[in-house]
Amino acid sequence: MESTYRQMGLSDMEYDRIKSVLGREPSLTELGMYAVLWSEHCAYKHSRKLLRTLPTTGEGILVGPGENAGAVEMGDYAIVFKIESHNHPVAIEPFQGAATGVGGIVRDILAMGARPVALLDSLRFGDPKEPRNKYLINGVVAGISAYGNAIGVPTVGGEVKFANAYSENPLCNVMCVGVVKKDRIAKGLARGPGNALMLVGARTGRDGIHGATFASEQLDETSEQKRPAVQVGDPFMEKLLIEACLELLDTPYVVGIQDMGAAGITSSVAETASRAKTGAELYLDNVPLRESGMSAYEIMLSESQERMLLIVKQGKEAEVAARCAKWGLLSAVIGRVTADGMLRVFHKGEKVAEVPVTSLTDDAPCYSLLPAPRPGTREEVPSVTDPDSTLLELLASPGISSKQWVYEQYDYMVQTNTVLRPGQDAALIRVRGTRGGIALSTDGNGRLVYLDPYEGAKAAVAEAARNVVCVGATPRAITNCLNFGNPEKPHIAYEFTQVVRGMGDACRALGTPVTGGNVSFYNETCGKAVYPTPVVGMLGVLDDILAAVTCAFKSEGDVVLLLGPDRVSFAGSELQYLQYGAPSGTPVPVDLEMEVRLQKTVLSLMKKRLVKSAHDLSEGGLAVALAECCIDQALGASVELADDTMPLPLSLFAEGPSRIIITCSPEHLHEIRRCCGEAGVPCRVLGTVVKGVLSIARAGETCLRVSVDHIISKWRG
Amino acid sequence: MKFGVVVFPGSNCDADCYNAIADIPGAQVRYVWHKDRDISDLDCVVLPGGFSYGDYLRTGAIAALSPVMESVADFAKRGGLVLGICNGFQILLEAGLLPGAMRRNSTLTFICKDVYVKVERADTPFTSLYRQGQVIKMPIAHSDGNYYADQKTLDALETTGRVVFRYCDTEGLATAEHCPNGAMNNIAGIINESGNVLGLMPHPERCSEGVLGSGEDGRMLLMSCIHHLNRGR
């Protein structure tokens, strides 16, 4: 037994705990059930305590963490959204790993009764010039493309960033957004003893057994042998599931619904029964199987994709089966809800498991972290001899250059709601039945977080919110995916602790509660961890899609303004990374009060229709941001920097938070200045929009001058 | 003026087509389930884009054998208007209602972007509101739009003027460089001999509303159908 439970990833202490819950030795099936539900992936053993410190409630938050996804109110509708990682599967098989990552998060949204309306993908890879990384990148993008496109959910945004720290451990986080009438939100509840537990969708095979524990382990040489854990996605089946489940949720037959993600039948049944404070009986002989001779253990732990659990009113099973059949889907009654709080499993005439439901879902141990910071680094200062070529080099760098080669492979238009497509600061999709829309952005700069986890996490939230503001939307709530190394190591524990604290502080200040998310630990290979990478998925709301703003300069003669403070640094910047290959120094902290003032001010200027374009400053600093504004309409700008004491390279290429470039008609300049003055937001006129060239001067002397054509061709690559 | 939008398992532009049509004054529209055979109430059948049967085996191959396609073939024979968009075009090819076949894009990737196409024929029921030679913008979104036909078929298409849309640049020049997917002769859309069955890869329903950022050139195609049908009454 000892070697068995250890192989399943349980510690001696955890095993003792199971014995004391049951008052006896567990059967093999029971042991497997505890092993998956008590895995890091399912039980959040190392993160639970800290995650409880995040703000989760606020005006218009309909559903917070704990359900399958969070939900924010928008008129009569609920906007449902969540992000999830699929890092480990992607490292082993990029195409299928990414594809099944999309499938999984979509089913979470479906489990809320919502129609999935958008996907975003946040990706991190090592140097794209290395063949192995190239293979991973192409595979991941192709996998997302194949799955997302086929199910007819547009992939409207995301990010792709590169750093050596992700070379062995690529990150693949996928966010899904859904829309449902707010009085129709579905619940993952196994209500009503006697009601049927119906499994709908794919047959159950041996795939992914122990996927949940696998996701909680470090990758090492033996991961190769665990390869049968690789899952193949079937987007066609998923599309049928979406249509069938949405149709069924419109009937009175279905009282609860739950996706089958990690730990398959075990977790979906245990979670729904636990939430409803009921129990369940399962008859495994009824589960449609793909392979013969599967044991109870295998059936309970299978992670076969494209399956959903429906809790169906007793007596209505046939109606539900008929609807499923109409969509060409298998369905089966695999159990019943009971009242006694036990989960009993029968197979081949035998009772193979009998455990208290809540012991699976609530009794997993919770571990404290032992944080200790790592020593700081001395800032390496990049050298800039020729600003023109530095700008062009930055524009051509993989982190900044156009991502069209990625998003062109995604159907970002299907469903005909995409108002702002990939390429803007945030994507914007209309919510049918309203005049409004939702803006979406994912952000998380691992380099900054690595240098200062607390400030880096604040910066991630602030940037995500700023991106959403730049298209004219009010930030409302976030979902997040926390990608870290092994939390049992003190410095990783420190990073994690600080990130959660920073994220919480920023979310409180910005009024964007955390409605859900996902933690992915053990992103390490041979002891080398990824940068701590919290990915923030921001949801913003816009009342009138016709008022949306884009980042491109609009007309010659418009005034270019820089809003926000002046503090910048090279620590963690794109240019520093380009020249030194690693981040160093101390990034500029985010002044959250300033950030809030800036965002509120920009939104109020937009409401008055004074803003013709807006773009936030991020990687590459002021010069890159200006260049990015030139691209879409092929318009340039003539900019005069204030004659300050800051070294020129810093002014041009260093990075700092809370800064946005806007343009306006000259006649509105006065009003904008007045509003900014009143709000206490620094506002500087940089220059004017001109034809054909971006030029930057200081003290009357031109220090950078590049044609827009040149900018575009370098950036497009 | 009644349109029917066929729903195959895996169709995913069915609702988009439905909405774009319903937005046009005077147009009625309903869904048609792939197992239904009665389409006698319809004036125009739309086979929408998407991934019918997951694009498994070959795009459109399985859908082409569904019950509704027998009715669609009869309907077409009797002169009814049939419009196949993207996967719908692929289904028409597989069903033999239009000649040729689709191969994987020459890039081997899915491509989603706005492209320019030239209206080669403005005298069809689907294009009468365009100008002959007009260059319009429409989005494409597919992996298999690399049109193929043997030389004889291709010659026949060209000499009888059945190429209706051709990929081109903003000036209408149809060079290989402006062919996104490798399609022979830059073919983006063709019509059958009797001029009532059109298949095209670009998505008119995605450029029927300006707010979506791809212009409104596609709306004219849907309106042409209505115009044509109204004239027939």
Place this chain on the structure above:
Amino acid sequence: MMRFRARVYVMLKQTVLDPQGSAVLRALGDLGYDGIHDVRIGKIVDLSVQAEDPDEARAKVEEIAKRLLANPVLEEFSVFLEPDAAQGV
């Protein structure tokens, strides 16, 4: 009734340019393999079929191949058959 294993090969006609095959050829060049030519990619469909005898089985599979598995505009197919030893029905 007996069960037969059938394997259907579906290849593009020689006259049809194969974009996937060309891409594989290019990739092989990039990987440094020389002396490779004429790469063409096709499909295999394996299936079990129940029938009274091999002739019936073959006829059934050929019909399926013609109707569904291969597109005559682009492709040609061939059918191979063997009795499924394991599973007489």
Place this chain on the structure above:
Amino acid sequence: MMRFRARVYVMLKQTVLDPQGSAVLRALGDLGYDGIHDVRIGKIVDLSVQAEDPDEARAKVEEIAKRLLANPVLEEFSVFLEPDAAQGV
């Protein structure tokens, strides 16, 4: 140097789900074909390869199959070889 025709069969491992095969199986059922089971779809890669002798040719093709044509995580392959009569080099 001689030229050989090689044919590589790439099939999903038996334990791996084949969504395409399952969908084709369902479709065949809908079309009224019964008695069909276990549809699985794979790939054929045909290529010509130059080598001194059959052993070298086979080794070359096996390497290519391993590196590029098949994904060892999901698929398995087999290689068949014959001298390319038409084209001794």
